[in-house]
Amino acid sequence: MHVDLGSALDATPGVSRASLERLDEQVATAHERIEAGRRNAEHGYAALNLPDTVDLDAIRSAVAPFDDPAAVLTVGIGGSALGAATFADALSAPSDPDAYFLDNVDPEHVSELLASLPLDRTVVNVVSKSGTTAETLANFLVVRDAMADAGVDWTERTFVTTGEEGNLRGLAAEHDLPSLPVPDGVPGRFSALSTVGLAVAAIQGHDLDAIRDGAAEAADGLSGSLFETSAYAYGATTYALAGRGALTNAMMPYAERLETFAEWFAQLWAESLGKDGLGQTPARALGATDQHSQLQLYRAGPRDKLVTLVRPQERVDRDIPETDLSGLSYLGGSSLGDLLDAEFEATEASLAASGVPAIRIEIDAVDERSLGSLLYEMEAACVLYGELASVSTFSQPAVEWGKRAARGLLGGGDFEEAEAVDDRTSLVVE
Numbered sequence: 246m247h248v249d250l251g252s253a254l255d256a257t258p259g260v261s262r263a264s265l266e267r268l269d270e271q272v273a274t275a276h277e278r279i280e281a282g283r284r285n286a287e288h289g290y291a292a293l294n295l296p297d298t299v300d301l302d303a304i305r306s307a308v309a310p311f312d313d314p315a316a317v318l319t320v321g322i323g324g325s326a327l328g329a330a331t332f333a334d335a336l337s338a339p340s341d342p343d344a345y346f347l348d349n350v351d352p353e354h355v356s357e358l359l360a361s362l363p364l365d366r367t368v369v370n371v372v373s374k375s376g377t378t379a380e381t382l383a384n385f386l387v388v389r390d391a392m393a394d395a396g397v398d399w400t401e402r403t404f405v406t407t408g409e410e411g412n413l414r415g416l417a418a419e420h421d422l423p424s425l426p427v428p429d430g431v432p433g434r435f436s437a438l439s440t441v442g443l444a445v446a447a448i449q450g451h452d453l454d455a456i457r458d459g460a461a462e463a464a465d466g467l468s469g470s471l472f473e474t475s476a477y478a479y480g481a482t483t484y485a486l487a488g489r490g491a492l493t494n495a496m497m498p499y500a501e502r503l504e505t506f507a508e509w510f511a512q513l514w515a516e517s518l519g520k521d522g523l524g525q526t527p528a529r530a531l532g533a534t535d536q537h538s539q540l541q542l543y544r545a546g547p548r549d550k551l552v553t554l555v556r557p558q559e560r561v562d563r564d565i566p567e568t569d570l571s572g573l574s575y576l577g578g579s580s581l582g583d584l585l586d587a588e589f590e591a592t593e594a595s596l597a598a599s600g601v602p603a604i605r606i607e608i609d610a611v612d613e614r615s616l617g618s619l620l621y622e623m624e625a626a627c628v629l630y631g632e633l634a635s636v637s638t639f640s641q642p643a644v645e646w647g648k649r650a651a652r653g654l655l656g657g658g659d660f661e662e663a664e665a666v667d668d669r670t671s672l673v674v675e
């Protein structure tokens with residue numbers, strides 16, 4: 246990815262080039278720690294080795310039995326769904342099997358989706374590193390039941406991606422299901438470039454090698470200086486801006502196919518960096534749409550934000566017909582891509598004019614290689630930010646309280662968190 250930090254330098258909050266040059270010494274130290282973690286395949290750092298360690302042939306072999314599916318339904322949540330969904334939404338073609346993701350337990354949505362699917366021609370991809378995530382296992386039980394009701398042998402249409410132990414590993418063994426391992430040392434939010442994120446892309450016929458090659462190119466670009474590594478330029482600058490008050494990072498891609506990428510980025514950034522009272526809130530936005538909903542806040546609200554503007558340099562385009570509509574004739578003869586690019590540049594300039602920090606990220610195109618590179622670089626940026634902030638980048642202890650409370654409320658054990666649910670203060674206004 247190409248990173249332009251210019252609109253972050255003279256902003257409020259802003260970071261000067263001189264302060265980035267001073268920060269670069271810490272980047273060099275952090276890079277050494279990252280490289281040591283990669284060499285030793287330490288938990289979390291191992292994710293940055295995936296371009297070398299991912300077994301693409303094993304992925305292709307696992308899904309080979311499912312020839313010519315009409316659809317692939319992924320049952321997973323968080324990092325067990327968002328990486329695959331990012332690739333699917335960015336890369337799917339009309340001729341590909343449709344990709345659907347059940348990553349919530351809204352009964353109406355689950356029922357409507359299952360009723361709409363040709364279950365006899367749908368591949369079910371159940372993904373859970375732990376094998377214990379309530380939402381995923383609940384949805385899997387419902388999907389399996391729906392397949393039985395439809396007279397479909399679920400064991401013929403299901404494959405599993407999970408850890409070495411747990412419920413899903415046991416199911417795969419018991420029913421001889423095709424399965425893929427979740428690689429050791431790779432937290433879910435860092436697993437897009439592994440079996441977890443690439444199996445759906447394999448079923449849809451996307452070029453896994455190009456995704457891997459893009460990530461490998463990004464890995465080769467890691468160096469000890471933010472001025473030589475775009476991933477570190479992004480990670481160091483967002484860290485520096487957070488330290489100067491930019492506690493929200495609005496991820497705003499100007500491509501419909503990158504909307505889910507912003508959702509994937511949100512988990513990566515929030516769950517990795519939201520520790521010890523620190524962090525930077527990822528806001529999901531989409532250009533040009535959210536110029537008409539959130540830009541007012543970004544430009545004229547509290548000085549506590551930066552905006553990350555992302556666009557492909559090449560895109561499929563479509564002409565705008567000539568028009569004599571009053572005041573709109575300037576659109577005719579132009580194209581939708583010209584308009585979107587003009588909006589991108591106008592938004593960037595608008596933020597600069599009001600002193601709001603923005604970082605421009607450009608990728609060549611929304612294709613396999615660029616996606617592989619973009620996701621790898623965002624992961625590396627996140628790891629660097631975590632090193633600079635001295636937080637535990639690869640854990641997520643804060644999510645466990647709610648899991649125990651929900652389980653207790655459902656009678657899944659005696660958890661004090663469940664008892665605390667009734668202690669909350671309420672003030673009801675009808």
Ligand SMILES: O=P(O)(O)OC[C@H]1O[C@](O)(CO)[C@@H](O)[C@@H]1O
Nearest residue numbers: 323324325373374375378433644
């Ligand atoms: O793959 P699993 O173990 O089902 O976890 C799903 C998601 O839940 C979390 O563990 C948070 O609860 C995420 O880190 C992870 O991506």
